[in-house]
Every structure is written in C-alpha cells, then in structure tokens.
Amino acid sequence: MNNIIKEITPLTQNDCFTIFSRVKSEFNFPLHFHEEFELNLIVNAKGAKRIVGDNIEEIDDLELVLVGPNLSHVWLSHNCTSENITEVTIQWHKDLFDEKLLKRNQLSFIRRMFERSVRGILFPKATAESVAPRLLAINQMQGFDSVLELMSILHELSTSKSMRVLSDVTFNNSQVLNYNSRRIDKAYEFMNANFHKPIALKDLAKLVNMTEVSFSRFIKKRTGNTFIDSLNEIRLGHATRMLIETTHSVAEISYNCGFNNISNFNRFFKKKKNCTPKEFRESFSGTRVFI
Incomplete structure (x- = not known):
C-alpha cells in the first residue's frame, strides 16, 4: 500500500513557473511529490503540521519552505484553528x-x-518576513519581469543565514548526494545497495582501497558522521x-533494513526522530486518498 501520490502539476514545457495564491480555512491536499521545485509561503496557520520527507513538525504563524524534486510533503490542519490561512505556492521545472x-x-x-x-x-x-510581500505580489507581474523577480527572490533566499535542512540525509534515496569524493560516493552507493546485509568497516575500506583507520577518519571528515552513524x-x-x-510490522522493517536488534532500532529511531516508529507511522494517517 502506498499513501503517497505523484502530483501532475499544471506546468507545461512552455512555462517557466506557476504560482498559486489562496486563502482557505483548512489544508486538504494529500501527501504527495512531484518532479518540480516548490516554494511554499504559509501565513496564519499556527498549529498546522508540516511533513517533508521524514521530518514532522508543528508550524508557527509564518513559514517559508523550499521542497526539491520528488520529495514527499504535505501540510495538515492538525491544531490550526485559523479561518484565514494564506498559502502561496510557486512551482518551477527542475531544468529551468x-x-x-x-x-x-x-x-x-x-x-x-x-x-x-x-x-x-x-x-x-x-527571511520569510522579508520576501513575503514580494511573493504575494509576484502574481501581479507580467512576463519577463516576473521571471526576473523569481530569480531575484531565489538569490536572496540562497544567501539567507541559518536556513535549516528538514529531512534526513538518506530519506530521498532517489537523489544522489555530492560529497565531491569518488570514494565517499562509492561507499554510499555500496551501503545503499546492501543496507539490509551485515556491512563492516573493512568491507568499505577494501572497496575504496584504504586502510580501515584511514577510511574511518576520511568518512568522518567528509560527511561529519562516523562509518556506523552513516x-x-x-x-x-x-x-x-x-x-x-x-504495511509491514515495525519488527519486519527493522530486520529488513539491517537492524538485527529491534530494541536498538527503536532507540536509534527515537533519538533521531523524537518519536517511536509506531508514532511516526501514525503521523501519516489522515493523508491517505483513494484514486
């Protein structure tokens, strides 16, 4: 069973981007993903829940989120009681x-x-407060001026201090992470292909022609994580x-993903997600649709 739908956006190949601006009393779109980039400005939705990849958080009264291609996401009403939620969504082709x-x-x-x-x-x-008026006004612009404004907004966002990445590094496994190292890329490719099997440090060290000690230091320096954390x-x-x-049980998933001890899996999951695997799964309830 798959609760995530692929959205076919209204963008055509002749478009640069599309923008939606609306005021509503609830969030009712299901958990979804699409090939386009998406920038979401949400105003007056304090208490709503945001899910991006495997990150789940209750939001404040103003937020601005950039979602990359093929990353699952949704906003849910949750504890939001506002009758005037303002939502501005901009989508553009990944090859724009x-x-x-x-x-x-x-x-x-x-x-x-x-x-x-x-x-x-x-x-x-x-940053959201700074660009919000521009995002709210961009749909009033025409043609090339609006394209230039979008590029200008994206540049301002890209230089923002303290932007926070939401989802864990491996959740969107269809994306290739770039550590500017063929050895790291090769090691991560091997771990992603064999995550369900026992993997030892010596296996990766041999794969990239390094000693165990050297590779252990190398992966820590390049990724910020130890081998076992990675x-x-x-x-x-x-x-x-x-x-x-x-619909596999938590125990099945634990063993299928290489965690041979379910207690360790639950502890590690709670440490990383601040919730149990069962609570994490339940957080996605209510987003299911039948197509």
Missing part, C-alpha cells in the same frame, strides 16, 4: 536553471540551495520510507 548556468560563480549560492532542497529547506522567520542513517532512511509506504 540549466546545469551549466548554475555552475557560474554568480549562481553558486542558488546551486548549493537547490542541492540541499532535495531534503527540504525551512528558512528563518526573518550506515545507520542510511538504514533509517530506508526504514522511514517502509513505514510510510508498506
């Missing part, structure tokens, strides 16, 4: 900004922001996806 263009020095901040958006980005409230986060990413997309 050509790869060669993004490699130019002047677009380096936007490129980095797009790379991080595959996990979802929450911008600080001060492996467990990959396993956790697969586990959270299984909790959402399947």
Whole structure:
C-alpha cells in the first residue's frame, strides 16, 4: 500500500513557473511529490503540521519552505484553528536553471540551495518576513519581469543565514548526494545497495582501497558522521520510507533494513526522530486518498 501520490502539476514545457495564491480555512491536499521545485509561503496557520520527507513538525504563524524534486510533503490542519490561512505556492521545472548556468560563480549560492532542497529547506522567520510581500505580489507581474523577480527572490533566499535542512540525509534515496569524493560516493552507493546485509568497516575500506583507520577518519571528515552513524542513517532512511509506504510490522522493517536488534532500532529511531516508529507511522494517517 502506498499513501503517497505523484502530483501532475499544471506546468507545461512552455512555462517557466506557476504560482498559486489562496486563502482557505483548512489544508486538504494529500501527501504527495512531484518532479518540480516548490516554494511554499504559509501565513496564519499556527498549529498546522508540516511533513517533508521524514521530518514532522508543528508550524508557527509564518513559514517559508523550499521542497526539491520528488520529495514527499504535505501540510495538515492538525491544531490550526485559523479561518484565514494564506498559502502561496510557486512551482518551477527542475531544468529551468540549466546545469551549466548554475555552475557560474554568480549562481553558486542558488546551486548549493537547490542541492540541499532535495531534503527540504525551512528558512528563518526573518527571511520569510522579508520576501513575503514580494511573493504575494509576484502574481501581479507580467512576463519577463516576473521571471526576473523569481530569480531575484531565489538569490536572496540562497544567501539567507541559518536556513535549516528538514529531512534526513538518506530519506530521498532517489537523489544522489555530492560529497565531491569518488570514494565517499562509492561507499554510499555500496551501503545503499546492501543496507539490509551485515556491512563492516573493512568491507568499505577494501572497496575504496584504504586502510580501515584511514577510511574511518576520511568518512568522518567528509560527511561529519562516523562509518556506523552513516550506515545507520542510511538504514533509517530506508526504514522511514517502509513505514510510510508498506504495511509491514515495525519488527519486519527493522530486520529488513539491517537492524538485527529491534530494541536498538527503536532507540536509534527515537533519538533521531523524537518519536517511536509506531508514532511516526501514525503521523501519516489522515493523508491517505483513494484514486
């Protein structure tokens, strides 16, 4: 059973972007994903729940979130009692900004922001307050001016201080993370392909032609995580996806993802998610639709 739907957005190949601006009393769109980038400004929705990838949080009265391609997301009414929720949504093709263009020095901040958006980005409230009037007004602009304004807004967002990545590093496994290291990429590719099997440090060290000690230091320096933390986060990413997309028991998912001790799995999950696997799964209830 899969509770996540793929949204077919109204964008055509002749469009640069589309924008929706609406005032409503509740959130009623299901958990979904799409190939386009999406920027969401939510106003007057204190107490609503936001789900982006495997991140679940209750929101304040103002927030601005960038969701990358193919990352599942939804906003739920939850504890929100407002009758005047304002929502501005901008969607654009993932190839609107050509790869060669993004490699130019002047677009380096936007490129980095797009790379991080595959996990979802929450911008600080001060940034949301700064760009909110521009986002609310952009649909009043015409043609090329509106495209320039979107690019200007994205540049301002990309230089924002204290933006926060939402979803865990491995949840959106269809995305390739770039650590600028062939050895790290090779190690992560191996762990993602074999997460359900026993994996030892010596296996990866041999794979990338390094000693165990050298590789242990190398992966820590490049990723900020130890080997075992990196492996467990990959396993956790697969586990959270299984909790959402399947009806397998928590024990089955634990063992299928390489956690051979369910108690350890539950402890690690609680530490990373601030909830149990059962509570995490229940947080996605109410988002199901029948198509």
